[in-house]
Amino acid sequence: MTRALTSAERALDMLREAILRGELPAGARLGEVELAERLGVSRTPVREALSRLAAEGLVQLVPNRGARVATWTVDELEGVFELRALIEPQLTALAVPQATVADVDELDAVAHEMQRIGAPGPGQDLDALVPLNRTFHDRLVTLAGHPALAAALAGVVHPPIVVRNFHAYDEASLRRSLAHHVEIVAALRAGDPEWARAVMTAHIRNARAVMVRAAAANVLDLGPARPASRTRAENRVLAPEKSWHPRETEHPRETEHPREKETP
Amino acid sequence: MTRALTSAERALDMLREAILRGELPAGARLGEVELAERLGVSRTPVREALSRLAAEGLVQLVPNRGARVATWTVDELEGVFELRALIEPQLTALAVPQATVADVDELDAVAHEMQRIGAPGPGQDLDALVPLNRTFHDRLVTLAGHPALAAALAGVVHPPIVVRNFHAYDEASLRRSLAHHVEIVAALRAGDPEWARAVMTAHIRNARAVMVRAAAANVLDLGPARPASRTRAENRVLAPEKSWHPRETEHPRETEHPREKETP
DNA sequence: CTCTCCGAGATTGCATGCAACGTAGGGCTG
DNA sequence: CAGCCCTACGTTGCATGCAATCTCGGAGAG
DSSP states (O other): OOOOOOOHHHHHHHHHHHHHHOOOOOOOEEOOOHHHHHSSSSSHHHHHHHHHHHHHHHHEEEEEEEEEEEOOOOOHHHHHHHHHHHHHHHHHHHHHHHHOOOHHHHHHHHHHHHHHHSSTTTTOOOOOOOOHHHHHHHHHHTTTTOHHHHHHHHHHHHHHHHHHGGGOOOHHHHHHHHHHHHHEEEHHTTTOOOHHHHHHHHHHHHHHHHHHHHHHHSSSSOOOOTTOOOOOOOOOOOOOOGGOOSSOSSOOSSSSOOOOOOOO | OOOOHHHHHHHHHHHHHHTTTTTSSOOOOOHHHHHHHEEEEEEEHHHHHHHHHHHHHHHHEETTTTTEOOOOOHHHHHHHHHOOOOOOOOHHHHHHHHOOOOHHHHHOOOOOHHHHHHHHSTTOOHHHHHHHHHEEEEEEEEHHTTTTHHHHHHHHHHHHHHHHGGGGGGGHHHHHHEEEEHHHHHHHTTTTTHHHHHHHHHHHHHHHHHHHHHHHHTTTTTOOOOOOOGGGGGGGOOOOGGOOOOOOOOOOOSSOOOOOOOOO
16 A cells, blocks of 8 residues: 655645646746645645755745746756757667567557647647657656666756747657657667667757757747846746646635736 | 855755765664754754755655665666766766866866875875865866756766765776876867767776676675665664764763664 | 835744654563 | 564654744835
8 A cells, every 4th residue: 555645745746747737837936825825734844845846956946035936048958958868868778678569569659649649730739749758758768777867867857848848849840759759669669779779869859959949039938037137027926727726725715916927 | 245054054065965975874864853953953954954855865755754864776876877977978078178277287186186195005095085086076077067967967976976985996996097087187188078088988987897896795885775674773873973063062961872783 | 216225014944832653662362 | 482462652744933034115315
């Protein structure tokens, strides 16, 4: 039987998921009391969760000034992609001899499902690609049977997940990206580690190029620039209110005080 | 002026240093009240520090059962070395065009000092190598000007620092290791990134081999094995008592209750 | 009109108290 | 004598209260 989670753990999981899913946008202020009320606990476990998220790099914590969802500069994101480009191809190569037929079939299904959903046309659903993509990479990385490396990767790969905007992909890049998945599956079936490694390298460098271009065009939501003079607008409200009631609190506050919105 | 640190930050820094310096051995139990007394604060900031260290992977935190200094399996340590072998050569290569003459001179001094201190004979002081080694690698990694990658590396490199036992090196491996440092400096001076990358790769794989061999011989202090049935001996006392009074507490406890010692 | 200073309100940092959980030891039963 | 349960103790998890710090509005001087 799996041990009951503590309040702090629940808070940690929910906050992390909310950040990774983009419900808490980069730069959003994380007030302790507000989060505590939402989660139905006191400030103590919330503080603990924020500390741990800060250590994970998902939250920036400034003493006496509170916590906000971490923001990333383009340079930092490039660094992350560099790191992925070093690690993931290696893990992919290691996964090749480990993968069973069932494993490969599963990845195959995910890869083709992604191609279906990502195909241009009325059925296209770019947001649905995000969890599938996460699944694909997670499975592959796990297959390598190298938990320490995988953990290291996961600890660093968070930022780009936040900026996991498939909307930033142009038509050609998206097609390439989805084709890479399928090709990696083919390499797995063929039992060719170097093939798999090469495709994964291309896959990540393709993604990196998309990110860089999107950043240049200011398409990515990186949050307020790091050393920016704090503008009034940093106080934008947390999240789409409706998607965030992890516990039914009996707080029918009449109208959330509507703070000011984006800078023009 | 640098902002004053909070109690939790002080606790975090002292705990991390104590763990990295080996004063708190792997597997040591970390009682909240005991740490709080030592640091002269209440349990709250201690708990916060432990949470963050847990997120960093230096501490294992089990709900309702307390915290202990993290232990690592040989597999995990190998994973860390694999990761270093992927990242550090890359950072070293990047550092080559960035390094100024002054930078290289400094690294040169460190490398030669290490050779002097590590040379066999009466002047040899293996423990003094540890901080110098840390300095050398930190400087080099910083020079690459790639903070994100460097941070990722630092977040993962902790475990081997704990097992930073230069005593595990045999004569030949140690000589090689120290020679590598000097050779890397030479590559920096020559402005040859590929040379530097290659030597760093060799350097890390050499260290990895030492670690694996030492682990096989059970020389490394990895702490109690991970899934081990908890033996009574896990309760061994924290640290060499004398080296650990970061604040003079007025607790002249007559005799620390002498718990039982190692398993035979 | 702009800049500086100041104070009320809001928020965080930390200490403390209490309840819940885990652990260890002793007595009872088979 | 071995094995089990039950109780007492120690430790952790969380809530709450208070002091310290920060934010932000406005008043006043230049």
